[in-house]
Amino acid sequence: MTMQERLEAIERRYDELDSLMADPEVSVDYAHIQVLAKEQAGIRTIVELSREFRNAQTQLDDVRALIREESEAEMIALAREEEAELQADIERIEAGLRIELIPKDPNDEKNVILEIRAGTGGDEAGLFASDLYRMYTRFAQRNGWQTEVIDINQTGLGAIKEIVFELRGNGAYSRLKHESGGHRVQRVPVTESSGRIHTSAATVAVLPEAEEVDIDIKPEDLDIDIFRAGGHGGQNVQKVETAVRITHVPTGIVATCQDERSQLKNREKAMSVLRSRLFAREIERQHQEISANRRSQVGSGDRSQRVRTYNFPQGRVTDHRVNISSYNLESILDGDIDQFIDALVQQEQAEALAGSA
Numbered sequence: 001m002t003m004q005e006r007l008e009a010i011e012r013r014y015d016e017l018d019s020l021m022a023d024p025e026v027s028v029d030y031a032h033i034q035v036l037a038k039e040q041a042g043i044r045t046i047v048e049l050s051r052e053f054r055n056a057q058t059q060l061d062d063v064r065a066l067i068r069e070e071s072e073a074e075m076i077a078l079a080r081e082e083e084a085e086l087q088a089d090i091e092r093i094e095a096g097l098r099i100e101l102i103p104k105d106p107n108d109e110k111n112v113i114l115e116i117r118a119g120t121g122g123d124e125a126g127l128f129a130s131d132l133y134r135m136y137t138r139f140a141q142r143n144g145w146q147t148e149v150i151d152i153n154q155t156g157l158g159a160i161k162e163i164v165f166e167l168r169g170n171g172a173y174s175r176l177k178h179e180s181g182g183h184r185v186q187r188v189p190v191t192e193s194s195g196r197i198h199t200s201a202a203t204v205a206v207l208p209e210a211e212e213v214d215i216d217i218k219p220e221d222l223d224i225d226i227f228r229a230g231g232h233g234g235q236n237v238q239k240v241e242t243a244v245r246i247t248h249v250p251t252g253i254v255a256t257c258q259d260e261r262s263q264l265k266n267r268e269k270a271m272s273v274l275r276s277r278l279f280a281r282e283i284e285r286q287h288q289e290i291s292a293n294r295r296s297q298v299g300s301g302d303r304s305q306r307v308r309t310y311n312f313p314q315g316r317v318t319d320h321r322v323n324i325s326s327y328n329l330e331s332i333l334d335g336d337i338d339q340f341i342d343a344l345v346q347q348e349q350a351e352a353l354a355g356s357a
Contacts, residue, residue: 007050014047046100053093060086102352107208108174112167113276114206121200126159128185129202133163138335145169150269151256173208178344180206187312210279223247229258246270253277322347
């Protein structure tokens with residue numbers, strides 16, 4: 001199917017959705033209307049660009065006809081300028097259409113379960129994990145998203161050994177999926193008296209939040225433990241058993257939540273994490289089956305991969321996948337990471353375009 005044929009089919013579907021949503025019998029079914037509206041919203045940009053492309057092409061044909069028929073030099077010169085502008089517009093619109101026609105990741109609109117774990121470097125790695133947690137929560141605030149801690153393991157220095165938290169917002173997974181991997185920090189630890197620079201690391205895993213329809217979990221495959229929630233230094237320690245640990249026996253995957261005072265809420269959160277981890281595992285298996293050789297390393301979730309370095313002495317942050325450096329480290333740790341995300345999205349689109357060529 002040519003691009004033009006695809007565009008015509010998408011426009012027909014867009015108009016069909018309009019008619020369906022205007023049907024009185026359909027309009028009373030709120031759930032159905034929501035599904036139709038979501039589908040239409042997903043193709044609206046393509047339809048708008050397609051119509052803009054067609055309009056610009058018509059104008060270009062008219063201008064070229066004028067150039068052929070016009071005899072006055074001044075009018076021809078003006079028409080030539082308009083022709084060049086329209087040609088540039090058409091090329092811009094066509095490039096946008098090619099990107100929009102790239103098959104979308106079905107998980108892009110999902111919320112995110114984000115896991116940060118301290119790696120090599122002892123307490124300094126835990127402090128860096130805490131910095132990363134703040135960076136992502138600030139990024140969420142900048143985007144108007146909500147965050148909620150599911151499970152956290154802290155030390156007395158304000159460091160984080162491990163944290164699992166949810167980010168809820170439109171397109172959260174599409175913006176954060178490339179953050180998975182190893183993040184490295186280079187700085188002088190507060191405990192270092194000689195001023196020597198240490199290198200520490202933390203790993204980040206970004207999972208699309210799975211719904212019950214995404215992954216089927218059999219109750220008999222679950223081993224559920226209830227225990228008393230703990231807290232550092234005896235602070236806020238629960239006196240009753242509300243913490244929940246769920247083990248998926250066939251895979252050995254474990255999810256824990258002790259953040260809520262309600263055992264039921266902790267169980268719901270732990271199940272959400274378990275579903276998302278199993279869902280991510282299934283996605284990775286499918287990717288490997290499709291082609292291990294062609295699968296992009298960007299956003300693969302390989303935690304051993306060094307994706308970014310945060311160098312404090314130089315005030316520099318470098319993303320090694322797109323070879324981009326910024327010397328505004330303080331702003332980046334305050335959540336200003338769009339420049340890296342945008343570059344990674346563009347790289348993903350370029351690879352997809354190259355693969356479809």
